[in-house]
Amino acid sequence: AQKITQTQPGMFVQEKEAVTLDCTYDTSDPSYGLFWYKQPSSGEMIFLIYQGSYDQQNATEGRYSLNFQKARKSANLVISASQLGDSAMYFCAMRVPQNNAGNMLTFGGGTRLMVKP
């Protein structure tokens, strides 16, 4: 079974500073994908960034980067130059191959990020 753990229920960051949101995972499958989603107060789930288990380099997407440490089974999200609009819930999720299932996602409990002006 897969498990995703986000140990920070809530975090504050000063506007324009960088912040790291932690995510650790557990799976015995050598092939997996790690995703981060943002959920603003309006409720929708917005895809941010993806990291594959065989990717050699850390993923980056604009201000988002993923600090992938495979041996430690961690996939922390780094947001640089925080903006007020970054205030939201952030979910780490993992996907492993599941026959014909289309690869369902297993989510962590989320971290609520609050950006202070």
Added chain:
Amino acid sequence: EPEVTQTPSHQVTQMGQEVILRCVPISNHLYFYWYRQILGQKVEFLVSFYNNEISEKSEIFDDQFSVERPDGSNFTLKIRSTKLEDSAMYFCASSPDRDMNTEAFFGQGTRLTVV
């Protein structure tokens, strides 16, 4: 940009009633999903659907739940005889393939309140 749309955005129902939550996935996507998020908790997988049949379901997805793709564009989740604990945000998602690096595109969710 194509998106997954869900209706209604908010549904209030009496305990014991049946509800149908509707979703229109992105048109060229082949895999469809329902997820549930009880207020303040993590997002939980309910079911995946491919080639007009359920391909995977969680233990949450019991006989109370059913899914259907009635007309090639809509994807519905039916909850029979709703219970108070069914109150949650229900997300529909779709993906074009089952490649590991393909993200699931989520709808904006339907907030179901059972009273």
